[in-house]
Amino acid sequence: MSGAATGRPRRELIVRLAQEALAQLGPDPVVVDVGCDHGHVAAALGAIGVERRRQRLPRREDVTLVVADGLTPFRRVDLAVITGMGAETILSVLDAGPRPAVAVLHAPERAWALRQGLAARGYRIDAEGLAPEARGYAEVMRVSTGEETATGLGLAFGPKLLDDPLLLEHVAHERARWAIRAEHASSPEREAAEAWLHFFDEVSAQRRSA
Numbered sequence: 001m002s003g004a005a006t007g008r009p010r011r012e013l014i015v016r017l018a019q020e021a022l023a024q025l026g027p028d029p030v031v032v033d034v035g036c037d038h039g040h041v042a043a044a045l046g047a048i049g050v051e052r053r054r055q056r057l058p059r060r061e062d063v064t065l066v067v068a069d070g071l072t073p074f075r076r077v078d079l080a081v082i083t084g085m086g087a088e089t090i091l092s093v094l095d096a097g098p099r100p101a102v103a104v105l106h107a108p109e110r111a112w113a114l115r116q117g118l119a120a121r122g123y124r125i126d127a128e129g130l131a132p133e134a135r136g137y138a139e140v141m142r143v144s145t146g147e148e149t150a151t152g153l154g155l156a157f158g159p160k161l162l163d164d165p166l167l168l169e170h171v172a173h174e175r176a177r178w179a180i181r182a183e184h185a186s187s188p189e190r191e192a193a194e195a196w197l198h199f200f201d202e203v204s205a206q207r208r209s210a
Contacts, residue, residue, distance in 0.1 A: 005170045009131035012104040014104055017127055021079050021102040029078035032082055032100075034070055035085060039183055070096020079103065083140070087114035092122065102126075102144050111139040115155040119148035127162035130170050137170040156196070157203055167207055175200040 022029060026036060068091040071077055082090050082170050083106035091106055091114065103123070107114045115125065124146035131138045131210035141158060149160050161167055 007133070008134060009105065010039075010083075010140065013129045013138070013140045014081065014106060014129045017129065017140060018081055019077060020127070021104065023099070025078050026207040030074060030076050031075050031081070032071055032074060033081040035082065052120045063155060071100070074098055079104070084108065085192045086110070087117060090110060091117040093122070094118075094123075099145070102142060104140065104142050106138055106140045108138070110192070111141075112156040115141070115148075115150075115158055118143055119150070119155060122146070122160045124148040125150075125158045125160055130164045131162065132166065136173050137166055139170075156199060162203075162207060168204060169203050171200050172208075175204075 002083070006169055018031070020033070024178070026127075036193045069081060075098060077100040079102040080094075080097075080100035082093055082103060085093070085107065087107040090107055094100070094103065105114065118125070121144060123143040125141050125143050125148060127142040129140050131140060139158075139161070141160075148155075162172075164170075178193050178196045178200070182197060185193055
């Protein structure tokens, strides 16, 4: 089984973005990995984990396992890792708990909706990356408090992704999906899909001319 099929590239990207954030935080940061599944990211970071099934993650002195509702049990969160959830769920987790100084996020679908929701809540995108998956590409982002300058369809692919070497492949994959929607949709859904197709063409042209 390839690494993309197992999600390894995505996990490695999540860990890298989180480690870069940790390097900028102060001593003894509180790191919460929400919905950490098998605990790969928490184990790699030596972080405080939020775990549904405690037995999945090997015991480590520097990792505390907590069964909880998102970020709500914590008074302070320096770095939150919230991945593998829908955009609306991620936003609800951020809304309910203490506001993290930095967050590393991944929504398998509707990453554009996550970006728009983050911008509306006063977060800005500091870094992003793409990772190959079994079907398409994962978009992983790191955000912090601040004003996001991108708006509208500009949040479909965050500006930080424009230099990613996998961008053109990702755009082609997403364009093919939206082309199918445009073909079978009725107005006004077709108009929205065609707007996405036009945007994908603009992104591809911009990337090729860079």
